[in-house]
Amino acid sequence: MIGVDVGGTKILAGLVDRAGGIQSRHEVETPKASEEDVVAALDDAVEVLLEEKVAAIGYGIPSNLDRRTRVALQATNLPLTELDLVAHARERFGLPVGIENDANAAALAEWKLGAGRGVSNLLMLTLGTGVGGGLVLDGQLYRGWAELGHVVVQADGPPCQGNCHGHGHLEVMASGTAADRAARELYGADATGNLLIERARGGDEEARERLAAIGDLLGGAIGSFANVFDPELVILGGGFGRASGELVLGSALRAARREALMPADETLRIVPAELGADAGLVGAALVAFDVLDQTG
Ligand SMILES: [Zn+2]
Numbered sequence: 001m002i003g004v005d006v007g008g009t010k011i012l013a014g015l016v017d018r019a020g021g022i023q024s025r026h027e028v029e030t031p032k033a034s035e036e037d038v039v040a041a042l043d044d045a046v047e048v049l050l051e052e053k054v055a056a057i058g059y060g061i062p063s064n065l066d067r068r069t070r071v072a073l074q075a076t077n078l079p080l081t082e083l084d085l086v087a088h089a090r091e092r093f094g095l096p097v098g099i100e101n102d103a104n105a106a107a108l109a110e111w112k113l114g115a116g117r118g119v120s121n122l123l124m125l126t127l128g129t130g131v132g133g134g135l136v137l138d139g140q141l142y143r144g145w146a147e148l149g150h151v152v153v154q155a156d157g158p159p160c161q162g163n164c165h166g167h168g169h170l171e172v173m174a175s176g177t178a179a180d181r182a183a184r185e186l187y188g189a190d191a192t193g194n195l196l197i198e199r200a201r202g203g204d205e206e207a208r209e210r211l212a213a214i215g216d217l218l219g220g221a222i223g224s225f226a227n228v229f230d231p232e233l234v235i236l237g238g239g240f241g242r243a244s245g246e247l248v249l250g251s252a253l254r255a256a257r258r259e260a261l262m263p264a265d266e267t268l269r270i271v272p273a274e275l276g277a278d279a280g281l282v283g284a285a286l287v288a289f290d291v292l293d294q295t296g
Contacts, residue, residue: 001292002049003285004042005102006030006061008077008129013045014278015054016285020113022278024049035079042085043092056096057089058288060105060280062132064145070099076130076162098291101145105283106237106273107134108141112286114274115235123148123231124273125222126238126280127248130161130171135229148225149175153217174218174248176240182210193240200247208247215248219255219270226260226268237273245272 005012007030014025026048031037046057063075063083072083089097100108107116107124116122120139125148126132133148134141149171150164157168161177172178179193186206187195199207222234234256236249253270260268275282 001285001288002046002054002057003281003283003288004045004057004059005105005280005284006038006042006059006078007102007280008062011041011045012278012281013049014281014285015049015051016282018289020109020275020282020285022281025281030078032079035081035083038078038080039083039085039088043089046089046093050093054095056098056288056292057093058098058100058105058284058286058291059085059089060100060102060284060287061085062102065099065101067144072099074163076164096288096291096295098287100141100143100283100287101134102280102284103132103148104134104141104143104146105287106132106275106279107136107235107283108286109275109279109283110235110237110273111136111141113282114279115271116233119232121229121231122233122235123222123225123229124235124237125149125218125241126273127175127218127236127241127244128238129176131175132238135231137229148221151221151224153221170218170221174214174221176238178214178217179211179240179244182214186210194243197243197247211244211247212251214244215251216255218248219252219257220259222252222256222270223259223264223268226256226264230264232269234268234270235273236270237275237279239277241273242276 015023063072086097124134131149154168160166160169183191183196
């Protein structure tokens with residue numbers, strides 16, 4: 001099965017088996033100029049991996065999808081508007097094609113093959129440049145646009161990013177972007193979140209406090225989500241989530257339990273994702289298996 005994880009900076013495609021094993025992979029930078037360029041890069045990525053045994057293609061895409069038609073309405077960080085990628089790829093490659101929001105695809109992968117195995121209700125947050133979210137509710141992936149990163153955690157806070165005109169959203173308060181901002185404040189214009197994490201690991205108290213403060217805002221949001229969705233488990237993934245680890249997760253758990261109603265105030269668990277940077281790719285391939293199972 002071919003899975004294609006479409007990110008704002010790179011397109012990651014892979015030949016993936018049902019157990020999530022990646023047989024081969026192809027990675028290219030995401031074109032920024034136009035929709036035509038993005039679609040051409042996606043087609044090339046599939047072309048490279050296409051072989052006889054491939055039975056379906058699945059895409060994970062950072063976009064709002066029409067619930068009925070699955071047309072990609074508008075991506076936050078990509079030049080895509082009203083793109084029917086499913087129809088395009090079906091025609092071009094003559095195979096069944098599935099599509100899912102990228103964060104939903106990552107949640108699907110962690111649920112089926114990663115940290116969420118065996119759980120019926122979970123919430124996944126991918127902390128990267130922004131914050132993506134996905135939900136499994138009553139043993140099913142929620143297929144709507146769960147933009148869990150765009151909730152207010154600081155009233156009148158810094159402006160959000162991409163096409164979002166909100167302020168103080170989780171997306172800019174508890175992401176790699178937030179860590180970059182803290183690093184610049186502490187160490188100057190060229191500093192990044194990676195330096196902040198490095199300093200914190202080296203025992204720098206100020207750096208540890210800044211990351212704990214990010215975790216505190218994140219945990220406040222997680223506690224609020226727990227009060228809405230009642231998940232058994234919250235999974236943290238994404239590049240920043242992986243890199244910061246316990247430096248953010250510890251204070252996030254304290255804050256989440258502080259804000260959550262009982263019994264989640266004692267039972268709520270927050271765990272790191274298990275599939276690493278490949279969660280989105282594996283999830284996209286699982287979407288392809290879903291489509292194949294439905295048509296087969
Ligand atoms: Zn926002």
